[in-house]
Amino acid sequence: xxxxxxxxxxxxxxxxxxxxxxxxxxxxxxxxxxxxxxxxxxxxxxxxxxxxxxxxxxxxxxxxxxxxxxxxxxxxxxxxxxxxxxxxxxxxxxxxxxxxxxxxxxxxxxx
Amino acid sequence: xxxxxxxxxxxxxxxxxxxxxxxxxxxxxxxxxxxxxxxxxxxxxxxxxxxxxxxxxxxxxxxxxxxxxxxxxxxxxxxxxxxxxxxxxxxxxxxxxxxxxxxxxxxxxxxxxxxxx
Numbered sequence: 001x002x003x004x005x006x007x008x009x010x011x012x013x014x015x016x017x018x019x020x021x022x023x024x025x026x027x028x029x030x031x032x033x034x035x036x037x038x039x040x041x042x043x044x045x046x047x048x049x050x051x052x053x054x055x056x057x058x059x060x061x062x063x064x065x066x067x068x069x070x071x072x073x074x075x076x077x078x079x080x081x082x083x084x085x086x087x088x089x090x091x092x093x094x095x096x097x098x099x100x101x102x103x104x105x106x107x108x109x110x111x
Numbered sequence: 112x113x114x115x116x117x118x119x120x121x122x123x124x125x126x127x128x129x130x131x132x133x134x135x136x137x138x139x140x141x142x143x144x145x146x147x148x149x150x151x152x153x154x155x156x157x158x159x160x161x162x163x164x165x166x167x168x169x170x171x172x173x174x175x176x177x178x179x180x181x182x183x184x185x186x187x188x189x190x191x192x193x194x195x196x197x198x199x200x201x202x203x204x205x206x207x208x209x210x211x212x213x214x215x216x217x218x219x220x221x222x223x224x225x226x227x228x
Contacts, residue, residue, distance in 0.1 A: 008151075008152075034216075036219075038152075041221075041222075041224075042221055042222070043115075043201055043203075043219035043220050043221045043222050044154070044201070044219045045219070046216055046217075046218070049216060086152060088152075088154065096207075097142060097159055097161070097166065097167065097205070097207065098156060098159070098167055099156060099217060100156075101153070101154040101155070103151060103152055103153045104152040104153075104154075106152075
């Protein structure tokens with residue numbers, strides 16, 4: 001069993017819908033939680049990061065962390081075709097330098 | 112101006128060859144990383160250097176040898192390439208130290224797509 005589990009998808013939604021993504025993890029030492037977006041044949045780019053439990057909002061993106069359930073989520077409101085990409089969750093412990101990634105969820109937003 | 116740049120973007124080679132991938136960052140960061148992304152998109156850390164010192168060395172065959180001549184550069188040399196080495200290799204950088212979660216923010220290059228025939 002991998003340390004970080006993520007449904008590979010694809011997750012197909014109509015334009016304007018809310019995209020809901022999540023990851024579960026097993027290592028209770030994780031403290032920093034991130035979401036990266038990766039377009040085809042590009043490198044991952046950071047979308048959101050949160051420390052410990054709680055919510056964080058940035059424009060159309062909301063990240064949630066529930067450490068008690070070892071569960072993190074990313075919501076994308078008013079989804080656009082340009083949001084079509086693979087979304088990777090990543091997390092690290094207190095040292096912060098070693099990221100453990102989920103396998104990514106492929107999202108398709110249809111016009 | 113590209114923040115983290117890797118060369119080459121594509122590398123096609125025969126089994127048994129030796130090849131190198133180069134990475135440079137102009138973000139002023141002091142920590143750099145190599146990741147391997149397999150065909151299933153699973154991204155796994157291989158090595159990390161902080162101020163030219165190796166700080167992470169995951170279970171990677173010793174055919175892979177990283178080298179950091181300075182804080183801004185991290186190269187990856189691969190000896191005796193095997194079919195299973197085919198993957199996309201990503202370089203990343205971050206700023207270590209300081210308070211708060213900023214040290215965890217890693218910036219990635221565009222990747223080097225390695226195909227071993």
